[in-house]
Amino acid sequence: MNTIYVNQQIRLMQSTGQSAGGGFSRFLIGEAPPEFLLEIILRAGIMYILLLTVLRLMGKRMGGQLTISELAVMLTLGAIVSLPMQTPDKGILQGLLVLVSMLALQRGFTLAGILSPGTERITQGIEQVLVRDGMLDMEKMKGENITQHQLFAVLRQRGIKHLGEVSRVYIEASGLFSIYKAPKPAPGLSIFPDQERPGQALHQDGNLMVCKACGATAGTPHTYGQSCLNCYNINFEPAIAP
Template sequence: MKKEEIFLGDWQRLLLGNTPWEFMLEVFIRTIIVYIAVLITWRLLGKRMNAQLTITELAVMITLGGIASVPMQLPDRGVLLGILGLACAIIFQRGYNLLTLKFRKAELVAYGDVALLVKDGVLQLNQMQEYNISKEQVFAGLRSQKIQHLGEVKRLYLESSGLFSIFKQDNPQPGLSVLPEKDEPVHQTETHDQTFAACLHCGNIVKQPELKNQACPNCQETNWTYAVAA
């Protein structure tokens, strides 16, 4: 379009572009066809698409949006091309799923591996850094399971789906509180362990008489706080 053909009061161009009013009806028909095709595609991709999405499933979902938008809106693009694109997405997703079943490395590339974030009440800082998980994210996941301190946790895994799997200790030990720091009234109700102190950085516990401003044997930090009694 030439510069002299563009002006602010051209409402037909603003609303319809360079297409006639009749194209609105065609867009309606195209949308119905593509919408039905997307629903069928979604159904064929399986029930997992209705649950927590993996990386490959999220990529397919974004691809579906890109494929579906073109045949609905562009008058010079046929609907069959969009349907063909949807069919290719189905074939690719199912083919890749079969590949991950046969080859462990393909599964790890697509979905990632399980990460151990808490072990016997201590934060695994290297794993948290590798998977870009903050301490507050871990604590929020524990609070959602009504866990008050790390001493209650035997294992916390970050699954490939992005969800946390939490296993509690059969016999809880003293540990670092996971309650929000700003919620002081709740912290005042916690029972402080008189024998152990907790590292603020990783949650490791040591006997208080052994502290004397020493570095944490697990993470080498020197910031300590009370440990919540088991």
């Protein structure tokens, strides 16, 4: 029994000594070999590019006021700081290295955008016209994952009642909307919800019909079942007078 107890004490002292000697090294790099630090740089670069690609595919509205690359950095930073603080076998030096890598990538993309506008268009995207002279561009809205309800909500916040009041609506690369009102409003599609379109609130132009999907005018007279020449929709309603 005494021999077993002595052996246990020796092993405990040896493990304690090794822990004390290697504690600082484990604090910095964890239990991974030093070569793993180079792999971290490669992993960080690959994940950054993948995250940037996914955010671009999800649409500009995911970015809000941030650019796509800035949002990618912010999301990545949130994931970076958690593991070094909570996982015993992960050293803080690895997390710091990834943070520096993210900073270098972001600065690199910014510098590349300054030197080459083409690079900025690839990484950030470009603005798109969603409304042109009171008519929705259905293809551009589909490409930007913007629905009619989402766009109309933005227009209502600007006090606009129908599309005839709008000259241009751009969705910027940052996901924000730029709205330009028409100098001389024309008849157009109401942007109020269907249940909020009482005849007494908006004066309808009974001589002109507009497509309920894109706002294109149908002309007079309008034949039932006639399709829109712009989007081929068959649902029309009277235009709202300017």
